[in-house]
Amino acid sequence: MNPVRMAMIGGGPGSFMGPVHRRAAAMDDCIRLVAGAFSRDDGRNRATAEAAGISPARISTDAIALLDREAALPKDERAELISIIAPNNIHAAVATAALERGFAVFCEKPLARDAADAHAVAALAAARPDRFAMAYTYQGYPMVQEARALIAAGAIGTLQRVSVSYTQGWLTQPVETQGNAQAVWRTDPAQSGSSGCFGDIGVHAQNMVEFLSGLPIEAVMADIRAAVPGRRLDDDGAALLRLAGGVRGTLVASQVCAGEQNRFDIALFGTQGALRWAQEQPTQIVLTDADGRATTLSANPAMMTDPAARAALRLPGGHPEGYIGALANLYRSFALTLRGRGDAAPPLPGIASGMRSLAFVEAVIESSRTHGWVAVND
Structure with a gap:
């Protein structure tokens, strides 16, 4: 090409x-x-x-x-x-x-x-x-694509609850006052916007919930804060979620969890079982049935059902697929689309995903301010 x-x-x-x-x-x-x-x-x-x-x-x-x-x-x-x-x-x-x-x-x-x-x-x-x-990079992981296909195919039954957590520890101290260039702009409202942590990593959690479930988050009840004194934007928080169809969920996003690196975990619970994926073990999905028996699926074509997920693999089974590869999958899909070969590429996060995240963040901020449920309107 x-x-x-x-x-x-x-x-x-x-x-x-x-x-x-x-x-x-x-x-x-x-x-x-x-x-x-x-x-x-x-x-x-x-x-x-x-x-x-x-x-x-x-x-x-x-x-x-x-x-x-x-x-x-x-x-x-x-x-x-x-x-x-x-x-x-x-x-x-x-x-x-x-x-x-x-x-x-x-x-x-x-x-x-x-x-x-x-x-x-x-x-x-x-x-x-x-x-x-x-660049919702995590959508580019092959096993995230596979998880989405499994849930859509009814592997865990009718979805009941979602639990997602994205925790880091790099902002536990006031590093923006100590010359950390990344922290300086990410904690500055003029550059970062109205939210810090939730605008940075909370939107990845929100996007993953909607991507895997196929359901929009309709309303939130949130509690966010700046845990580090003097910090101008949130660095820690959590939200209760109401998704379409009566599904409920919880979302935690924090950058002040000392010792955490980039822990991004999601679990989806249905009437017949559960599915779990963790970014720090990105080549595995754990499926659990209603009786608690767990099956681990690996990034191996022989264990995967979704053609788009298999096409996103870059290495034979047992060889770790990484973060840069996940982002590369998005770039490759976009290049194929721009060259008129979009039918050969998995769906990309587009402008609608960006607007959804902004609406989510604004609802979280308003909910934390008013201490009540706020609709997510994009």
Whole structure:
């Protein structure tokens, strides 16, 4: 397949996700990085471009200027896809500008700082939803795809309850005051938006609940807080969930759980059994029947039922499939879609997923403020 030409916004020195996205996009040779506005600092921008093998003529410290320059190039040379890895306050403006200039967009979550900022993006993306994707990376894991297919096929019966927890410990101390660049912007409302922890990792938990269950979260009762004194955004919280069809659930998101690294676990309970998946053991699903007998399914084609999940595998059974591979699966699916081969790719999280997460976060914030149930309206 002729590789899709990509420009990246953000992801310069000190970025966690920039190198991850560059490696993931390159993994299948279906996307080629050709341009970028990696940093507003000229030296850092040039250093990133040089490391990535990008010509100085195809970089800029100004994202919109880069988009204008790329749009002016001949059609067979310009970037086709814009990957947005910058802090949250950049997402909506760059996504809007990219769509207006005819580019496809792959955007890190959240879609914007808040739902109001996202409406212009959503309006533009509505005309061509197949040209907008969101980086809900965990959907790219083969066993997450398999879990979704098993639940839809009735493997655990009628869904009754969902329990999801996403806990980290890296913000247990006030590291934003100690020079931690990631913490500085993620705890700053001007850059991160109206929520810290829930906007960062809580939306992954919300997205996973809706993706695996196939049901929207209709209402929440939440309690969120800043556990670290002086911190301006939430770093810890929990919510009760009401899903469509009477399903109930709980969601915990915290970045002040000392000792935790990236523990993201979900369990779905039905009338005939339960299914569990954990991000730190991503190649396994545990199915439990109503009598408590547990069966472990591994990332092995012989043990999997869903063709899309099997197609997402990169290694033989017993070889761990990792986080970068999961993100690479999303990039590969998007590249196939942009090349008119979307029928060969699993469904991608798109603009609707981004809007759902923003609506969820706003409902969580309002519920925590009012101490009551709040509807999730996107």
